[in-house]
Amino acid sequence: MTEKDLSSLQKDVLKEIGNIGAGNATTSLSELTNKKIQMEVPSVQVVSFNEMMDFIGGSDQTVVGLYFRISGDTPGAVYFILTIEEAEALVKQMIPSADVDVLNDKDTNSYTFSALKEVGNIVTGSYLSALSDFMGLDMSYSIPYLSVDMAGAIITVGLVEISQETDNAIVINTEIKDGEKNQFNGQFILLPDPEALPIIFSALGIQNNE
Numbered sequence: 001m002t003e004k005d006l007s008s009l010q011k012d013v014l015k016e017i018g019n020i021g022a023g024n025a026t027t028s029l030s031e032l033t034n035k036k037i038q039m040e041v042p043s044v045q046v047v048s049f050n051e052m053m054d055f056i057g058g059s060d061q062t063v064v065g066l067y068f069r070i071s072g073d074t075p076g077a078v079y080f081i082l083t084i085e086e087a088e089a090l091v092k093q094m095i096p097s098a099d100v101d102v103l104n105d106k107d108t109n110s111y112t113f114s115a116l117k118e119v120g121n122i123v124t125g126s127y128l129s130a131l132s133d134f135m136g137l138d139m140s141y142s143i144p145y146l147s148v149d150m151a152g153a154i155i156t157v158g159l160v161e162i163s164q165e166t167d168n169a170i171v172i173n174t175e176i177k178d179g180e181k182n183q184f185n186g187q188f189i190l191l192p193d194p195e196a197l198p199i200i201f202s203a204l205g206i207q208n209n210e
Contacts, residue, residue, distance in 0.1 A: 013204055014044040017134055018172045018188075021127035028122045029176070033093050038177045045171045052155075052169040056081050056187050059152025064102060066120035067145045067154070070128070072138035074199050076192035078128070079155065080120045084148075086184045091115045093178060102148055117144045127172065127188055135203035168197055 018041035029037040045055075053059045064087040068078040082090070088100045094115045105112050121144060132139040147154045170190040177183045192200060 010201065011044065013134075014046075014170065014172075015041060017130050018044050018127065018174075020134075021123075021130035021172075022174065024130060025123050025126035028126070029119070032118065032122070033178070035093065035178050040175045040177075041172055042175060043173045045173075046168055047171055048168060052171060052189065053152060055171055056151050056189075057083070059150060059155075061151045062103075062149065063151045063154065064116060065147050065149070065151070065154035066117065066124070067147070067157075068120075068124050069142040070139055070190075071142075072140045074135075074137055074139055074192060074196040076190060076196050078124055078141060078191070079187075079189040080123055081151065081154075081187040081189060082116075082184070086186060087116055088112075089182065090119055090176070090184055093182070094119075105148075113146050117146055120144045120146070123174065123186070123188060127190075131200075135200065137199070137203055168192070 022039035022041050026037055026039045029039070047055060056063065062084060064082045064084060066080040068080075070076045070078055084102050087102050091098055091100045091102075091112050095111060098111060098115075100112055102112060107113070124141060124144070128139045128141055147157070168191075170192070172188040172190070174186045174188050175183060176186065
């Protein structure tokens with residue numbers, strides 16, 4: 001199943017879930033940064049693996065990737081992808097006095113990486129909680145694994161780790177805005193195991209042929 005296979009109802013349901021998750025994340029991010037934060041989900045798409053790579057700028061684009069393994073009723077993987085510039089701007093929002101250099105920071109326990117992991121935890125937890133509540137299914141997730149590398153390498157390593165090939169990804173476009181009109185765009189990518197996507201749609205009361 002790809003974007004062109006989705007009905008309008010399926011797109012609307014997935015987008016509404018994304019907006020609920022964004023709403024939940026807004027409160028936590030505002031408290032974390034001590035600033036007014038807004039999050040919006042302009043679109044949700046189901047794309048093939050190859051289309052997903054193009055969607056995040058190409059396999060050779062250097063990005064910050066946060067990877068989470070999903071367990072429970074609908075196993076799979078989750079990525080939260082940011083450009084280098086977006087990642088650094090987000091850290092500056094959280095720690096204004098920080099000297100941020102994501103590309104050259106080799107300390108995975110640094111405040112830069114810790115801040116990014118916290119943002120990833122908030123966004124991922126909010127989206128998965130919204131999806132889980134809608135479906136009535138368990139979607140537990142692991143601690144985040146953060147990498148700064150080419151997008152293709154980050155995604156491939158995650159797939160190798162779960163020893164699973166998947167054909168489709170659910171891409172939730174995320175817009176994060178602060179009170180000063182700064183905007184950060186991130187990609188929340190859900191890669192269900194092949195058997196999990198039909199379970200997701202079935203649990204939402206949506207059949208593939210609708």
